[in-house]
Amino acid sequence: MDKFIEKISYIVSTKFKENGYDKQYGKVNVSNRPDLCQFQCNGALAAAKKYGKAPRNIAEEVVESLNSLNTFEEISIAGPGFINIKVKDEILVKYVNDMAKDKKCGCSNAENPMSIVVDYGGANVAKPLHVGHLRSAIIGESIKRTAKFLGHNVIGDVHLGDWGLQIGMVITEVKRRQPGLPYFDESFTGEYPKEAPFTIDELEDIYPKASKLAKSDENAMLEAREATVELQQGRRGYRALWQHILNVSVADLKKNYSSLNVFFDLWKGESDAQEFIPDMVKYLKDNGYTKESEGALVVDVEEETDKAPIPPFLVLKSDGASLYGTTDLATIVQRVQDYNPDEIIYLADKRQSLHFNQLFRCAKKTHIFDKDKTLDYIGFGTMNGKDGKPFKTREGGVMRLHDLIEIIKSAVRDKIVANNSVEADKVEDTARIVGLAALKYGDLSNQATKDYIFDIDRFAAFEGNTGPYILYTVVRIKSILSKVNPTGEEIIIKPYSDVERDLMLKLTKFNEVIEASYAERAPHKICEYIYDVSNIFNRFYNSNKIVSEEDKEKQSSWVAMITLVKRVIEQCLDLLGIEVPEKM
Known part of the structure; x- marks a missing residue:
């Protein structure tokens, strides 16, 4: 399905064009003043500079044309030429009901599916996973799942450190x-x-x-x-x-x-790339890409536009030994040979940015990887303790990931027991699911490139912008649905109040959010979205008695709407690698 906001933008853009203005000025945004309108177009202000007319005059022309349509409930002009828009309920109702009928809730597959390798995990053999491995694993897993959901062919590779x-x-x-x-x-x-x-x-x-x-x-x-x-x-x-x-x-x-609910398609390591190194080095030498520098073999990757020096890419040391970078370059050779990917996405600590900059430049300069294809590096920040320093054990050592999971699971278990809503034999499994949700959502709700504070009390809370709060919203919907008998008839979702209208408008953003999350490598956008959806749903829930509602038509519409809410949130949680329990 087309994005809802693009449908609105198309209509407004057409009217700009009909009045002699470039259609680019008809772009519509979600209003930052929902008390005034649902959408806003600011194009008249930008067009005024190009066409030498007062922005309000342009806005008046466009609004007059828009008023001839049967699409908008209200169109008005604010300030110097802002066009404020409210769509008719019929338009919103049709879109949301089409979403409800669609297997992917309105999210279409990519028109040109790509072959993508996601390089995440990065564990070393013979060593236990520690907290430093968490971000790579769960951010990478979310990006992989989102790309697959959008119809791309995605391969996740753990890329083990097994040869050093x-x-x-x-x-x-x-x-x-x-x-x-x-x-x-x-x-x-x-x-x-x-x-x-x-x-x-x-x-x-x-x-x-x-x-x-x-x-x-x-x-x-x-x-x-x-x-x-x-x-x-x-x-x-x-x-x-x-x-x-x-x-x-x-x-x-x-x-x-x-x-962690993290799964890899490939369990390859540095050792798998070793056989590609001799031919790769020969290729680099034969084609004049390398030179000697203090006995070492290097490739110059500095560019004229660089504002700071970029050291050459080191291929072989002076003693002829290969390095970490050599293996990474050979791994690209291997991936091109085996999978011919359109994109390779790397997850690693942001302190490795120079290495990946050198690697990518070398791969493209030497035509090991096509210049028109994408090599992308997501440099993530660190998980810090409340002291602002990298999270460690009380003894000052690096905490094992298993121990971290146990700590937050224990914190969640106490809350579940206190709620007394889960059978005794299911407490442990529920604590595992909710604890992991607390941990993963607490991480993924932060922008990947930024450091964040690991706060067990905040992450494990059942209120606020937390994983347990999102899960509790889904569990609440499940409980409602278990108490209402569906009629079996096709139900039309429609708004009976402003809060339902707000919820329906938020649901229409699902495909927009998922596509933006992948394009920007930003799982936190999915977290922001489901937090907003959950908040609006809970406002709706607190304002209405769904199970005891006597108006069956209204109740049926509500049930269909919250069923869609449940589907959307659960799909988003799955893209984040988060499970949902039956009860909490």
């Missing part, structure tokens, strides 16, 4: 603990054990111990670096041990990401 120095550290620490394992015997030619020589709990103890030792002991660091090189050169035992690390880690990561 941390693997060498783990290998050497395992060797110190269990030197007799066959992985360390270079003369061993048999089959390596199928079972890993460690559990996930043991693995999560191994890495921090190894990292701490390597930072304080030069020999330990040297051993870790040597093990990393030998692994990457194909040492058989180390490859087998690395595969165990990968298997154990990925199984645990899948469980943890799943608990």
Whole structure:
């Protein structure tokens, strides 16, 4: 379906054109004074400069033409030439009822569906997920879901860190603990054990111990670096041990990401790009894109318009070793070969902006990625404690994501028990759903690029702009619908009061909000929208007795309207990766 506001804009634009003005001046916006009108057109003021006429005179001409239509309830001119508009209920009624009949509530598939890769997750194997992984995972998941909902072909890739120095550290620490394992015997030619020589709990103890030792002991660091090189050169035992690390880690990561309602289509890592590096480096050299700088191989990516220096993209170090950036560039080569995407979207901490700027420039300058296609980087802010610093445990360490989830789930559980509205055997699962909603909505309702304060009390509240408040609105609608018997007849949704009219107007913005959320990579716009919808619905709910309403025609209209409200909010929540419980 066309957007409701575009339908209004088209009508107004046509009348501008009929009166001799460019139709661009007929653009309509939602009024910021809903007490005066629903929509407003300010084009007469802009047109006045071009056509040398008083804006009010232009507005009068256009309004006279609009009054000949049977579309608007009221059109007036305010101030120097603002056109204030109220649409007739028939227009609103038709649009909202068409939404109710549509499977996607009026949101159309993209006219030109794209192939899109979303690179999010970014976890390192052998390490547990911590709070720093939260934003990448849930923002990326929302963007992926929204793109799919709009009809694009979307592939989500976890892009694991599985090939760096941390693997060498783990290998050497395992060797110190269990030197007799066959992985360390270079003369061993048999089959390596199928079972890993460690559990996930043991693995999560191994890495921090190894990292701490390597930072304080030069020999330990040297051993870790040597093990990393030998692994990457194909040492058989180390490859087998690395595969165990990968298997154990990925199984645990899948469980943890799943608990967040985050799912990836691809579980590839840095290691998968390694085979593409030699040919890529040869291509860059053969085509004259590289030069030597202090022994290293680089690609200049600075542009004449740069206001500050942009360092060259480092392809290989002076010793010929590849780097994190090399792997990222090779991953683009791999993705082009495997999926030929129109867009690749990256989620990472905003402090990595320089890296992605260099990477994208290099990929396009060297024609590894088509200049007409999109490489996009969403640099997100940090989750901070009330002290304004990155959120940590009471002991000052980085908090595990699992522990964070448990903290907010516990806070929500107490409220659910106090409400006494959920059966005892369903309290835990309800606390899980509502707790995750509190956590994810608390994050996603903030603009992705900004830092925010993690406030458990505020996020877990059942009132205000919170996940639990949105869920409670849906649960309230479910409860109403369970008490009303539908007639089975086709019902026309129509307004019987201003609050219903406000709710219907807000519903018409659904497709507009979803498209804008994807285009701007802004899940917070979906959060703002469902908060507004929930507030208007609750105003309506508090003003009317839906279940006991004696006027059956009115009651049926109300039921059809709140059913659509429920569908719209639930769809938005699904795009945010948030579940809805049956009761709260």
